[in-house]
Amino acid sequence: MYTPDVVDVGSPLISEEAFARLRAARHGDPDSIPAALATRTRRPLVRGDGRLFIVAADHPARGALGVRKDPMAMASRYELLQRLALALSRPGVDGVLGTPDVIEDLALLGLLDDRIAVGSMNRGGLRGAVFEMDDRYTGYDVESMVDSRLDAAKLLVRINLKDPATAATMEATARAVTASAKARLPIMLEPFISEWVDGRVVNDLSTEAVISSVAIASGLGAASAYSWMKLPVVPDMARVMEATTLPTLLLGGDSEGDPEAMYVSWANALQLPGVHGLIVGRTLLYPQDDDVAKAVDIAASLVHGN
Template structure:
């Protein structure tokens, strides 16, 4: 699917003159019946980074800023049949819906990026017919705000599960140092965060975890919940993915993010798809 000049102009025109088209696009999206692929895996493209101001890729601080280029790269990625779907904020999801790119794809709506829920909420995800919601669970022991974040995530898990929608939780342990939050990426901190995230809500039946890669046995061994792995890849994605522990029993997929949308999208997505396919054998 190519974003021609004509389709781009049509998108801009629709955005300006027909806001009701977004609602119609949600309503007419063809949903696929299963979350997982025939191989029992889930391969998502993440497009939630621009909404939190993360625009840089490599040494280009504005690589994700040009909207047409971003959509073109997303269209290339989603056109790969091995890609199961998208994780994104409402603006990106809606533009891809208007472009007809999300039929028969899994769609997770981003609900928050830091501590406050500022994007999709559970009723909207349900109403729009999406497949689940993704939330960042920032855990900072010294910050009183962590309690409200835990509560908000727990409420979202409960509400999504009540309607059979999946909750994808990204545990993100941090510590405050010299006034800044520093991610805690050691296995002990991540394993602890996994156990906290796993217990949120009135049921864990529909909960998935999104964890940083490469995984470790201590972190992945801390849960029985299904896990997708995500993280930056270098210029050699094949070598990177070889260390991601995609073969671990709880790992069922991966999320390719913004670093792969700024280079050779087609080749990087193909490499990731092949690595996931090999791990599923």
């Protein structure tokens, strides 16, 4: 039986030997994957100050590999895992969000102990595809997340009033929310009002559109007891947060923008009632100065005040 390699949090770089064991486990001992998930040390979703800082790594499964001007920045799984290992070693980082392939790699590497593991249900409507608004879920489902002992679920729900595929997306989302509530599995909904613009799907980030998306998403499913919101930081976030009583995490901003302005916008939004933390991915894992530890530490200080 494969034994997960525990990376010393004082030295976040994963050794080549650890990667070799990871490949060997996937090749010759697939049972070691559920075993690693079954034996990892779990923690409560909410503890201490009640705030959460989650690093997101579900972009590759959507084919979204680009960061700024490099369209293949996230192409190397090994580099991504190294950056995730570094991020997860930093104080104040509560956990990670990923699709099954990423979560299972991290579990085999022993990097999920005492960390929140959020399963991404992913989306089938790939950017640029003719079927982009056919956003059926293609990653985790509630049953598999419960079986894998994950701590929360996450889904994206794009609402396009001029595309009939939205109806099926909303129905599937409602079923997922209902199933999560029945399983007592917290589920994070990331809603957007979207539209076709010159053959591309564009999310409307106006304050009014975000408020509308929150109102629609909050009502999906037969119960909302385990529903959370995952929302962008937009102008007049106070009005956005008045639209819901659901606990909310903020998602990252434009990785091409001014980092200082981004941090200020996060800091301001984190002070609002109902906002309980951040879920950020490429902006912190691939920062403009490539200093992952620095970017993660700044974000952690904004969330936890350390």
